[in-house]
Amino acid sequence: MSQPSTASATKPIADTNDFVVKFANVNGSGSASANELFARAVLRMGVPVCSRNIFPSNIQGLPTWYEVRVSGEGWLGRRGGVDLMVAMNPQTWNKDLAEIEQGGYLLYDSTKPLTSQKLREDVTLLGVPLTQLSNTLEGTIPRERQLLKNVIYLGALSALLGFEAAVVEELIGRQFKGKDKLIKLNLRAVELGHDYATKNLAGKCHLKVARADKVGDRIFISGNDAAGLGAVYGGATVCAWYPITPSTSVAEAFTKHCKKLRVDPVTKENKFAIIQAEDEIAAIGMVLGANWNGARAFTATSGPGISLMQEFFGLAYYAEVPAVVFDIQRGGPSTGMPTRTQQSDILLAAYASHGDTKQVMIFPKGPNEAFEFSALSFDLAERLQTPVFVMMDLDIGMNDWLVEPLKWDDARQYDRGKVMTAEELDGGKTFARYLDVDGDAIPWRTIPGTHPNKGTFFTRGSSHNAYAVYSEEGKDYTEVMQRLLRKFETAKTMVPGPIRHDAKAATRWGAIYFGSTSVAMDEASAKLEAQGLMVDTLRLRAFPFSDEVVDFINAHDQVFVIEQNRDAQMQKLLVNECTIDPVKFISLLHYDGAPITARFITSAIAERMSVTRKEAAE
Amino acid sequence: MSQPSTASATKPIADTNDFVVKFANVNGSGSASANELFARAVLRMGVPVCSRNIFPSNIQGLPTWYEVRVSGEGWLGRRGGVDLMVAMNPQTWNKDLAEIEQGGYLLYDSTKPLTSQKLREDVTLLGVPLTQLSNTLEGTIPRERQLLKNVIYLGALSALLGFEAAVVEELIGRQFKGKDKLIKLNLRAVELGHDYATKNLAGKCHLKVARADKVGDRIFISGNDAAGLGAVYGGATVCAWYPITPSTSVAEAFTKHCKKLRVDPVTKENKFAIIQAEDEIAAIGMVLGANWNGARAFTATSGPGISLMQEFFGLAYYAEVPAVVFDIQRGGPSTGMPTRTQQSDILLAAYASHGDTKQVMIFPKGPNEAFEFSALSFDLAERLQTPVFVMMDLDIGMNDWLVEPLKWDDARQYDRGKVMTAEELDGGKTFARYLDVDGDAIPWRTIPGTHPNKGTFFTRGSSHNAYAVYSEEGKDYTEVMQRLLRKFETAKTMVPGPIRHDAKAATRWGAIYFGSTSVAMDEASAKLEAQGLMVDTLRLRAFPFSDEVVDFINAHDQVFVIEQNRDAQMQKLLVNECTIDPVKFISLLHYDGAPITARFITSAIAERMSVTRKEAAE
Amino acid sequence: MTYIAKPKFQHPGLKKNTVGYTHRDYEGRISTLCAGCGHDSISAALIETFFELAIEPHRVAKLSGIGCSSKTPDYFLGQSHGFNAVHGRMPSVLTGANLANRDLIYLGVSGDGDSASIGLGQFAHCVRRGVNMVYICENNGVYGLTKGQFSATADKGSKSKAGGLNSDSPIDLVSLALLLGATFVARSFSGDKKQLVPILKAAFTHEGSAVIDVISPCVQFNNHVGSTKSFDFVREHNDAVNRIDFITPRDEITVDYAPGTVETVTQHDGSILKLSKLDPAYDPHDRAAAMAYLAEKAKAGEVVTGLLYIEEDAEDLHAHINTAHTPLNKLAEKDLCPGSTALEAINEEYR
Amino acid sequence: MTYIAKPKFQHPGLKKNTVGYTHRDYEGRISTLCAGCGHDSISAALIETFFELAIEPHRVAKLSGIGCSSKTPDYFLGQSHGFNAVHGRMPSVLTGANLANRDLIYLGVSGDGDSASIGLGQFAHCVRRGVNMVYICENNGVYGLTKGQFSATADKGSKSKAGGLNSDSPIDLVSLALLLGATFVARSFSGDKKQLVPILKAAFTHEGSAVIDVISPCVQFNNHVGSTKSFDFVREHNDAVNRIDFITPRDEITVDYAPGTVETVTQHDGSILKLSKLDPAYDPHDRAAAMAYLAEKAKAGEVVTGLLYIEEDAEDLHAHINTAHTPLNKLAEKDLCPGSTALEAINEEYR
Ligand SMILES: Cc1ncc(C[n+]2csc(CCOP(=O)(O)OP(=O)(O)O)c2C)c(N)n1
Ligand SMILES: Cc1ncc(C[n+]2csc(CCOP(=O)(O)OP(=O)(O)O)c2C)c(N)n1
Numbered sequence A, B: 001m002s003q004p005s006t007a008s009a010t011k012p013i014a015d016t017n018d019f020v021v022k023f024a025n026v027n028g029s030g031s032a033s034a035n036e037l038f039a040r041a042v043l044r045m046g047v048p049v050c051s052r053n054i055f056p057s058n059i060q061g062l063p064t065w066y067e068v069r070v071s072g073e074g075w076l077g078r079r080g081g082v083d084l085m086v087a088m089n090p091q092t093w094n095k096d097l098a099e100i101e102q103g104g105y106l107l108y109d110s111t112k113p114l115t116s117q118k119l120r121e122d123v124t125l126l127g128v129p130l131t132q133l134s135n136t137l138e139g140t141i142p143r144e145r146q147l148l149k150n151v152i153y154l155g156a157l158s159a160l161l162g163f164e165a166a167v168v169e170e171l172i173g174r175q176f177k178g179k180d181k182l183i184k185l186n187l188r189a190v191e192l193g194h195d196y197a198t199k200n201l202a203g204k205c206h207l208k209v210a211r212a213d214k215v216g217d218r219i220f221i222s223g224n225d226a227a228g229l230g231a232v233y234g235g236a237t238v239c240a241w242y243p244i245t246p247s248t249s250v251a252e253a254f255t256k257h258c259k260k261l262r263v264d265p266v267t268k269e270n271k272f273a274i275i276q277a278e279d280e281i282a283a284i285g286m287v288l289g290a291n292w293n294g295a296r297a298f299t300a301t302s303g304p305g306i307s308l309m310q311e312f313f314g315l316a317y318y319a320e321v322p323a324v325v326f327d328i329q330r331g332g333p334s335t336g337m338p339t340r341t342q343q344s345d346i347l348l349a350a351y352a353s354h355g356d357t358k359q360v361m362i363f364p365k366g367p368n369e370a371f372e373f374s375a376l377s378f379d380l381a382e383r384l385q386t387p388v389f390v391m392m393d394l395d396i397g398m399n400d401w402l403v404e405p406l407k408w409d410d411a412r413q414y415d416r417g418k419v420m421t422a423e424e425l426d427g428g429k430t431f432a433r434y435l436d437v438d439g440d441a442i443p444w445r446t447i448p449g450t451h452p453n454k455g456t457f458f459t460r461g462s463s464h465n466a467y468a469v470y471s472e473e474g475k476d477y478t479e480v481m482q483r484l485l486r487k488f489e490t491a492k493t494m495v496p497g498p499i500r501h502d503a504k505a506a507t508r509w510g511a512i513y514f515g516s517t518s519v520a521m522d523e524a525s526a527k528l529e530a531q532g533l534m535v536d537t538l539r540l541r542a543f544p545f546s547d548e549v550v551d552f553i554n555a556h557d558q559v560f561v562i563e564q565n566r567d568a569q570m571q572k573l574l575v576n577e578c579t580i581d582p583v584k585f586i587s588l589l590h591y592d593g594a595p596i597t598a599r600f601i602t603s604a605i606a607e608r609m610s611v612t613r614k615e616a617a618e
Numbered sequence C, D: 001m002t003y004i005a006k007p008k009f010q011h012p013g014l015k016k017n018t019v020g021y022t023h024r025d026y027e028g029r030i031s032t033l034c035a036g037c038g039h040d041s042i043s044a045a046l047i048e049t050f051f052e053l054a055i056e057p058h059r060v061a062k063l064s065g066i067g068c069s070s071k072t073p074d075y076f077l078g079q080s081h082g083f084n085a086v087h088g089r090m091p092s093v094l095t096g097a098n099l100a101n102r103d104l105i106y107l108g109v110s111g112d113g114d115s116a117s118i119g120l121g122q123f124a125h126c127v128r129r130g131v132n133m134v135y136i137c138e139n140n141g142v143y144g145l146t147k148g149q150f151s152a153t154a155d156k157g158s159k160s161k162a163g164g165l166n167s168d169s170p171i172d173l174v175s176l177a178l179l180l181g182a183t184f185v186a187r188s189f190s191g192d193k194k195q196l197v198p199i200l201k202a203a204f205t206h207e208g209s210a211v212i213d214v215i216s217p218c219v220q221f222n223n224h225v226g227s228t229k230s231f232d233f234v235r236e237h238n239d240a241v242n243r244i245d246f247i248t249p250r251d252e253i254t255v256d257y258a259p260g261t262v263e264t265v266t267q268h269d270g271s272i273l274k275l276s277k278l279d280p281a282y283d284p285h286d287r288a289a290a291m292a293y294l295a296e297k298a299k300a301g302e303v304v305t306g307l308l309y310i311e312e313d314a315e316d317l318h319a320h321i322n323t324a325h326t327p328l329n330k331l332a333e334k335d336l337c338p339g340s341t342a343l344e345a346i347n348e349e350y351r
């Protein structure tokens, strides 16, 4: 963030389709819908936006922010810094003021004159008497007027930034569809703000949104919503979950989509079962029971849930029961920062539970992959007969992202893996639950009830031989444990491979990243390349790491590993599982709970590269 | 284990004070006490033994073994192989027979002639009609005779191996102190076996125990017993636990010793509180509550408990609450092998819980350190204000080991760490719970109830600033998280350092080991040195690793890491926390659930060293 | 327990039930429990029950937690799928399995440690959801497998083998089940097969959560004087409120009863329970009264057994959440995947 | 909630209690809960209770789990140590704290999700051990902090804000506490301070597990028509069985009561509870009857409040396990460490 100076010389920022607006509100004050409307209005103008909700772990009365980046170039990560602050929360005035870029703007409620508040000479004040204007709205109660203040500043912004009137009207019409009285009232509020700004603030704001054609048919959706939908498409029928921020909306999305897509039109019966469990241990237990019994089942949780589910993860790994677990990561450890983002459950998931285990993880970069990988994970879990962790985070999960429309290939078919049928059993196929008959270390299973007298077995977390019989024999135990290692090798060939992008010119520098870091990383590499700094990049999409990952690392002298946690957890995995000399890696860690920014990555990499350059020069 | 051949030429093994006897029994048949008596008899002869109990996860009727190594040289690890098998369990006859060394012996109940059973020409049969003899014991019921059979073979062995009669008599007298009838009966049984062997098996057995003076004042004690006693000496007052093999006997030992040492002679009140919790989550919760409130409290558990306690470990790390956790490791994952040994909870403990954490672990090598480190861990936990994991395993915990007497320095004083008193608060010391005032990153705490209006604070697992106030500010959060990293650095200076032992000659080879592996490793290094293979060794005693560990690794080209798990968990920690190129390490992994043997280590290292030698030669 | 495997050869003369299975088809591996353990008698009662109810073994899923009791599913119904979950967590696994396929019969076997200590929460929530299952707690008042510590069902003041006295209030799983809305609640005694088998039959034909607390003495660690879970104690203090004759739709009723002494309960599947009341005052349809009765008798140190409560027209979890009658695990891809056209419409909603 | 911090300056005229503390000394940080949240009223009642009982703030340890309700300990008794444990696990942390120092007063604050869902097991076991504490469940029938999902105390058939109906049987923590041997059990309503404060006073002077279920409506997610935890519903269906006047040993008794209408209960510390019976039939010393009464009223949709059960001569966990009267956390090294000579003797036993 740039240090505010008091130099009155600074010129106000002038920019079109490339700036950041941040709304500072009090939560529970109804600002959310107005702010989202703002973002959608920019989209309607054909200009890409990305928005981030920074909210407290409470229901009403604490500070909350909504950051909207307007980016004609289409950058979807956080940029860092704020050009226009809509300061609606006296509690955070100073902090908000300080965050504004040199020559930026501040919109505030000018009903009461500014007296005690701090100000900055370089920041242009945009005063709108929101309270006063809202009081002019006839037939409204205080609570309504409170809400409408937000709509009034939306109107003012539409004037200041130059939205087409139709855009806002259409959105309001859509939002309050059917409720004409409300539509009128809100349009009136927009008008109030718009008129006031036009009359009193004309020419004061040099940030503009100009009609463009950069949005196309893209959709604006959150990762959790997409993941929930992906589970519907992936054939999940059982969802057992326990509420926890930021994962709750995965189960809620699955519920919403199931009610639309999975209710039998005739019988009105549900082709799904969703249980709010009593806690996370029960949730994962239900998921294992359902998968064991041949249904595709999943749970969605966050860090604390992952901790509580440890014992069951060990059972699932060792007894080879499929399961899909969405981990929408938040700030840890412990209760930590429930409403902030982090990528800090990686090690706990990778080696979950006591004893030796290795777990499969996939890392969606955003809503599209959240949808695709969600569906894919059910195939993976059944093919590999093991839990699959879909590692997302609050940033992907709870923010709306502007992304390509979701796609589904109707030719695609569910792959249930090695499930032996009654026919096969009758056909004389011999069944041994934990025997590696195909050489890929994946054994065959049967679903309870399959056959009257063939193919039953006993599932247990205690030591067993290849025939699922209880055994305390060292060699029976090690046989199974070694096969599990080989099965993990097989997993490498099934999970989504990494995505490599090479810089324009050959380089000894590489950068590895994953998940929600991707949008910021895309922008950072472009910026670096523009500065003539060449970095090849590799986006990890799964654990275990396939050979391309090792090749990429070996192909570079120095590799940045960019993570949103304190302890470089992914790097630890890379070092151990790919047998890499740790000195090869430079970790860039961003873990204050706010999504990583393009600025952070760009400057950190640039700085480090120039340092080594100098060293080389000396 | 050596392949039995059928060459009739093989000479019977002849050896004095250096052989292995293994008892194959059915559990619940009362063999345990007779077998232990055998081991103690050898000790009474002044000859060191080590014994290992290999028992099933059941109460009655399944195979159980007791392996006694007689070692005049004083080696206390398992050697591997068996010279004399006492085969009392028809179920396991073949397996037991196969385990006998070339030219070994087999003692069996010859009441019924051997018909169907497999035999080996190279194995000398020592038949004793145990059932028949036991039936001659007047005034006994079948159940008693069943038990006495075990005493009869003890008598036979005392003759075959040449125990002094007084030795066995004294032990039986001691065991049944006060119960003269039982003493008579048992002595009679011993006599029966002794006489039969003397008359019928004279000269058949060339394994002998000869009176020596190699035991000294050493004691024969299990690690769990010692750990429980250590907790008494360390000042623990609260123990909250949940039964689980192999940790149960830690809590039982603490109870036993408290009843002797901690009951007020006058009031008969208990200066301790022991609660059998409803599960492991409750157990660790109680431990945190008690430590938070200024009592020294601990829990003892095993893998499944460590998995269940994850969430609380994260809270304790982040809220900085002291705690002592004994992890008596068993075979994992999941329920795994409850009655077998392993060192496979290391990674789960080191990075316990979701989010970024690093936990302190100490690794006792046997009962002495189990006692010392147990007491020490309470100082460490309070000085560092964090959980301390005492990582033991079933081998240390549940087997009796021959060790030096336990020692306590009366000059030593408990170090409760930075606890601010009412006096200090009144004296104007300012209190800020999470502020690094001393530069060692360890803040001050207060105990509830300390002062009427100073020094209170709110403990929480949610994000907080240096003053223990709830905060969602990124910089408040990172400030605390970074201090926690520095605190872990401070921990390096407090935990027990590694023990280094250099070979006679300088060498490029190193070997790192820890915990129960130590006794086998001691023997292995000696054997290797005898073969002219020079290996410097380092025994890890704690995590975080102090600088000597890094120095040791850097001082060698190739370093063996010997572990009792599948995935080289300690090696992973070394690579990550010491930034070592993984190729430097060669892992030797033994994880079938039986304690690692000197043979395994010796041959594995020798083989690897000769290979590289050859390579070098080529 | 003996180590000689039973000959698997089946005597042609072995009696077959109506679905063509012999008694032996319902047996399992040889028990590894202690000779005389109450749990083995319960396994035997289960084998008899399934044989007589003529349920095909593969239509049963047997689940359990961890403990001696939880080992038993390996010792009966060798031709059914089984699942040893982790300690205290069987109820959630059973719930999930039940959600996946409502057509199988679900048997949960647990112990008092598994159910009342570590598993109390899961037990309670599974019951209050009305999961269609038979949940048996093989209750011996101790942790057998870990060698005899008190469990949460041990009565206040009862003595451990080592001589310690229990000071915590006991958890009575039967009262708890009643409080939590279980629709079939019974208690029995491993030593009383005559009472246990009909109760089991009634339970397996009940549609909803059937909870049966079976006192099952641990001969190894809790069968001594001073224990309230010993064979002797239970025999002496057994207060059976009723006896059941179980009559399947197939059987014609042969026995006839003195009028007034017997109540007839007809279940979903048409099976009939003839309840001969031993305590005429006792009404197995009054939840509140049942709880009060149990509380009274507990004070008096009596062990109340019998069918304590039944709601013959109970509804199970699937009815509550309106799940499809076709088991979820049988739905085909076409039933589940909305396909690309639906997706295009969905995309539109997000523009 | 308002963002202007209260002036910390204390008006000299502020009334002091017998230990010299003003009302404000019992306050905490400014609440961050929703305006009108029932939980804030409970905090206010607690502040009043402690002030009037004249308990020095630092002699209280306040513990809670996770949830809006569990946040409240930050909003009262700013001069007491507090501990926000993890979700549903406060009872174990409180138990441990209590073991360490039997001399402090332990207050556990929880919510219905925290206590009846994830925390059911810990709640149950903490109560059955007789831990000396006051356990308050601020019961709103929903998960407030996670935005309004049903909790396990939601009544069958009650309606969610979104319109969904609850199909699971409810868990009544009061009946459960009675079943598990709690020695002080009460229910009250956040909207009825007159009833709540005396109950709290009685609870804090009780020696043993005191469980209080306080219906505390969530104005944000569960205060609508169709909810059985809304202000209106509770007001309309509140069936108070009695009213307490709490009299400390210090006070002389001023009020006099019409004979027969009042029962006098004298507690350990000499404090006296004057119970005016509103339902003459109701006997707060009969556990079984209390449970039956609750079951009956629940059927009728009534919310029973008041002091439901009390055992004035109760014993707590420390009495059961015979802990030293000197708090364990005050024992010195010499009390705890047997020293080297004792160790030599011990070594001998292992030779
Ligand atoms: C998480 C966990 N904790 C502890 C154990 C150890 N354990 C195995 S069985 C058991 C208790 C069994 O008691 P109960 O359920 O009554 O069964 P019983 O043996 O008496 O039939 C315990 C504590 C475990 N297996 N897992
Ligand atoms: C292990 C864990 N799971 C889930 C959550 C998320 N969570 C926070 S509060 C809460 C429920 C709180 O409900 P209740 O106890 O009734 O408190 P209320 O907010 O209604 O007062 C949940 C599920 C968590 N913090 N930790």
Ligand code: SF4
Pocket: B059, B060, C032, C033, C034, C036, C037, C038, C039, C068, C069, C140, C144, C145, C217, C218, C219, C220, C221
């Ligand atoms: S220990 Fe007890 S419960 Fe376990 S098998 Fe033996 S008798 Fe049965």
Ligand code: SF4
Pocket: A059, A060, D032, D033, D034, D036, D037, D038, D039, D068, D069, D140, D144, D145, D217, D218, D219, D220, D221
């Ligand atoms: S959400 Fe409900 S419980 Fe939480 S503070 Fe608001 S009103 Fe209270």
Ligand SMILES: [Mg+2]
Pocket: C111, C112, C113, C138, C139, C140, C141, C142, C143, C144, C151
């Ligand atoms: Mg039991």
Ligand SMILES: [Mg+2]
Pocket: D067, D111, D112, D113, D138, D139, D140, D141, D142, D143, D144, D151
């Ligand atoms: Mg609630």
